[in-house]
Amino acid sequence: MLFIALIQAINWLDSKYNGDVEEKKSLINLKLDLNLGSFQKNLDIYAIQIGELQARLMRIDNQSQRLQDFSKEKLKPNQKLPKADPAKVPGQGGPFVSEKNFSESELQAFINQLTLDIEKHEEHFNNLEAIYLKQTVLKDTLPNATPVNAPYNSSSYGWRVDPLLGVRAFHEGLDFSSEVGQPIKATAAGIVIAAEVTPEYGNMLRISHGSGLETRYAHASKLLVKEGDRIKKNQVIALVGNTGRSTGPHLHYEIRMNGESLDPRKYLKY
Structure with missing residues (x-):
């Protein structure tokens, strides 16, 4: 509305001073600046x-x-193609398909549809990974227990608005809002591979469950185990806190396979 009002005001000034060439030039430049500014903002x-x-x-x-990699399905090597003779001009052809020019509304509609398609693929692959792990990982080392007696109601897995910067970013775990000092339990049996303090995670534990599978427990007020300790499923390993990059007391919980984050919601039992 503000942009339209400015354009209307400029048009009024344009008609009022239509005899002044220099004034008309400045008005045209102002119109261009406003339109270019709006276009740049959209870009x-x-x-x-x-x-x-x-x-x-x-x-x-x-x-x-x-x-x-999970299914060990390796693609067969491609047959070697004969090298092209640089002395010969290669034949070219095919139907002519012109490059499509999108309007702004068409571009936004395309982005919206692509976003929906990607969300469907993300859900599909997350489910496939969960099915594979549940079928192949030993019962005690499958991270399907609940890490803390609280719902993951503060922030879920996936894209979100970052609580500190206010921009969209990918959240690689689940946030369980709880009180300081509440017990944190291991979601599967394993070995502690790190008990450390970092600027991002604060007091954090990393537990390996074998075959590249790992869980992480962050922002703790206190760690109750150390690197090298063997951990049982549902063992209390830390206490909820507000350390590191955090806006309030909670547990940040991750599941990773070979360093890549998985959606913990696919494994938790309630």
Whole structure:
């Protein structure tokens, strides 16, 4: 509305001073500046949206590769193609398909549809990974227990608005809102591979469950186990806190396979 009002005001001034050439030039320049500013703002929004989609597609590619590794399905090597003779001009052809030019509304509609398609693929791959792990990992080392007696109601897995910076970012775990000092339990049996303090995670534990599977427990007020300790499923390993990059007391919980985050919601039992 503000933009339309400014344009109307400029048009009124234009008609009032239509005899002044220099005035008309300045009015035209002002119109161009306003339109270009609006166009640039829209371009910035599209760039952010497309950047997020690219990141999500990369995650899907990584998931696809992990699933191939899981099932040990190796692609057969391609047959070697004969080398082209540089002395010969290669034949070219095919139907002519012109490059499509999108309007702003068409571009936004395309981005919205692509976002929906990507969400479906993300859900599909997350389910496939969960099915594979549940079928192949030993019962005690499958991270399907609840880490703390609280719902994951503060922040879920996936894209969200970062609570500190206010920009969209990928959240690689679940946040369980709880009180300081509440017990944190291991969701599966394993070995502590790190008991450390970091600027991002605060007091954090990393537990290996074998075969590249790992769980992480962050922002603790106190760690009750140390590196090298063997852990049983449902053993109390730390206490809820507010350390590191955190806005309030909670447990940040992650599941990772070979360093890549998995959706913990696919494994938790309630």
